[in-house]
Amino acid sequence: MWCIKSVVLLVINNEQKIEPFVVSLSSELEQIREVCEPLLYDLGFELVWLKAGAFERGGILSVFIDKYGDALIALDEIEKMSRLLGDVLDLKLADFPFLNHKYHLEVSSPGIERPLSRRSHFEEACEQQVQIKCVPGAGVGVSKLLGTLTQVRDDGISVLSTDLKEYKIEWKAISFAHKVWSPARFSKAKAKK
Numbered sequence: 001m002w003c004i005k006s007v008v009l010l011v012i013n014n015e016q017k018i019e020p021f022v023v024s025l026s027s028e029l030e031q032i033r034e035v036c037e038p039l040l041y042d043l044g045f046e047l048v049w050l051k052a053g054a055f056e057r058g059g060i061l062s063v064f065i066d067k068y069g070d071a072l073i074a075l076d077e078i079e080k081m082s083r084l085l086g087d088v089l090d091l092k093l094a095d096f097p098f099l100n101h102k103y104h105l106e107v108s109s110p111g112i113e114r115p116l117s118r119r120s121h122f123e124e125a126c127e128q129q130v131q132i133k134c135v136p137g138a139g140v141g142v143s144k145l146l147g148t149l150t151q152v153r154d155d156g157i158s159v160l161s162t163d164l165k166e167y168k169i170e171w172k173a174i175s176f177a178h179k180v181w182s183p184a185r186f187s188k189a190k191a192k193k
Contacts, residue, residue, distance in 0.1 A: 018038070018041050019118045019119065019120060020118070021033070021117045022117070022118060022119050022122070022171040022174075023116065023171065023174045023175070023176065023177060024171075024172065024174075024175075025050060026052075028052065028096070028098045029050045029051075029052055032050060032061070032089070032096065033047060033050055035088060035092055035095075036050075036063065036085055036088070036089075039084070039085075039088060040065060040081065040085075043081070043084075044068060045065045045066065045067055045068070045073070046065065046066050046067070047064075047065060048064040048065060048110045048115055048117060048121075049064040049110065049115035049117050050062065050063055050064070051064075059103060059104070060103070060104045060106055061089075061099075061104070061105050061106070062106045062108070063085060063105065063106065063107045063108075064107075064108060064109065064110045064111075064115055065081055065107060065109070065110075066109060066110055073109050078107055078108060078109060081107055082105065082107035085107060086105050089105065112179075112181045113178050113179050113180060113181050114178060114179045115176070115178045116130065116177040116178055116179065117177075119152065122149060122152045122157055122177070123152050125149050125179050126149050126150070126151070126152060127148060127149065127150070128149060128179055128180075128182075129146070129148055129149075129179070129180040129182055130146075130147065130159065130177055130178065130179055130180060131144065131145065131146050131177065131178055131180050132144070132145040132147075132157075132159060132169060132176075132177045133174070133175045133176040133177070134169065134173050134174065135172070135173050135174070135175045138170070138173035139173065140167060140173050141167075142167070145159055145161055145167060145169075146161065146162050146180065147159040147160050147161035147167070148160045150166070153168075155170055155171065156168065156169050156173070156174075157169050157171075157174075
């Protein structure tokens with residue numbers, strides 16, 4: 001098993017560029033990401049994941065953010081970013097007809113079961129327990145997978161399932177992924193302190 005640590009920012013031609021998502025978003029969420037991510041980045045925050053439900057009935061838009069680096073995001077920072085993102089999205093409603101002018105915005109930290117959306121997220125979660133939801137018909141053989149992330153490759157990841165079967169999953173076959181909280185891992189981390 002091997003994993004390579006990386007940074008969230010990639011340096012290309014001496015310019016900092018936001019690391020792309022390797023897990024695909026719906027076209028609607030991708031449009032929202034294109035508006036929110038540069039703004040958050042400029043303010044020192046990372047857009048971790050977007051989730052939406054039932055836009056046609058005035059659904060919920062959940063935005064998961066964190067700080068770059070090792071600093072923890074504070075509640076007052078989440079409140080400020082919630083107001084800012086709400087204002088920006090309200091100004092851009094005409095660009096997002098799927099929001100139907102009615103939606104509830106939730107901005108929060110990624111939490112203990114952090115979503116994995118960028119290659120660096122997967123690299124940081126290597127040798128940890130993860131849950132992967134697969135795109136239907138992507139050839140993985142399962143729709144949901146729980147196991148240990150064992151490898152991050154250019155074309156995807158490898159996961160050792162709880163029944164000890166190795167799965168090689170391409171990026172395009174992943175619809176959602178997140179870390180799985182483990183009381184044993186928490187106890188080990190606490191004992192090290």
